[in-house]
Amino acid sequence: xxxxxxxxxxxxxxxxxxxxxxxxxxxxxxxDLRLEVLLSDDTGDSRLLRLASRHDVRxxxxxxxxxxxxxxxxxxxxQGQVLLFPASGRPISPGWLVDTLADIEHHRRDAVVLTTxxxxxxxxxxxxxxxxxxxxxxxxSRAWFERIGGCDPSLDYGALSDLITRLHACQARVTAVEA
Numbered sequence: 149x150x151x152x153x154x155x156x157x158x159x160x161x162x163x164x165x166x167x168x169x170x171x172x173x174x175x176x177x178x179x180d181l182r183l184e185v186l187l188s189d190d191t192g193d194s195r196l197l198r199l200a201s202r203h204d205v206r207x208x209x210x211x212x213x214x215x216x217x218x219x220x221x222x223x224x225x226x227q228g229q230v231l232l233f234p235a236s237g238r239p240i241s242p243g244w245l246v247d248t249l250a251d252i253e254h255h256r257r258d259a260v261v262l263t264t265x266x267x268x269x270x271x272x273x274x275x276x277x278x279x280x281x282x283x284x285x286x287x288x289s290r291a292w293f294e295r296i297g298g299c300d301p302s303l304d305y306g307a308l309s310d311l312i313t314r315l316h317a318c319q320a321r322v323t324a325v326e327a
Contacts, residue, residue: 150253151182152245152287153228156205157218158189158196164236165196169203171239176204178242181249188222216299216307223290223298229253231293233286233308235262240285244325248287251323258320259288261312286312292320 154172161168169185176183185205189196190212200207208225210218223231230252234240244262251257262285286308296314299307315322 149180149182150230150249151184151228152230152232152249153223153226153290154183154185154232154234155219155222155226156185156187156234157215157222158187158191158193159218160215161236166199168234168236169199169205172234173203175240175242175245180246181242184226184228186222186226188218190218214302214304214307216303216310217301219307220298220301223293229290231286231288231290233288235285238262238285245287252287252289256321257323258292259286259312259315259322261286261322261324263324263326284308284312288315288320292318296320 156165156168158165165187172185175181176185185203187196187200187205187207188210189207190210196207199205206225208222210221219233230249232240232245240262248257248260251260288311292315293311296311296318298311300310303310312322
């Protein structure tokens with residue numbers, strides 16, 4: 149069984165970080181999954197040390213750089229062969245994760261994007277104006293992540309959507325699955 153690194157960003161998660169970490173607890177308690185959770189932190193907030201310790205999360209100190217650079221730093225400290233970038237406010241089904249990891253491990257897919265119904269243009273515009281991050285969960289093999297150079301370090305809110313676009317452009321086998 150392969151190791152999956154779940155990557156979160158303290159600044160992008162904001163006040164919802166405790167809920168996001170609590171939502172990962174059912175996944176981490178499963179015996180058929182090997183997971184590690186990493187939290188990139190450029191906030192300097194001492195409360196995050198206690199929160200990371202309570203949830204058994206490895207905290208990676210980063211500088212005040214864009215999201216793409218912070219995620220790249222967290223990936224550099226991870227050990228997983230698969231990288232999972234969960235969307236905020238969306239629970240991850242254990243069944244979906246087990247199937248996705250098996251597909252990536254057996255080279256049937258290179259990346260999987262868990263989406264909800266495609267948002268309208270107005271919703272996308274609203275998210276962009278409010279500087280909200282990608283609302284899709286991305287699970288990608290580490291090999292493909294490294295092959296395309298990781299996240300664009302100069303991008304902030306569009307870092308993950310740009311990563312998905314580049315995966316498609318490089319002919320990675322990316323599958324979109326609706327939740």
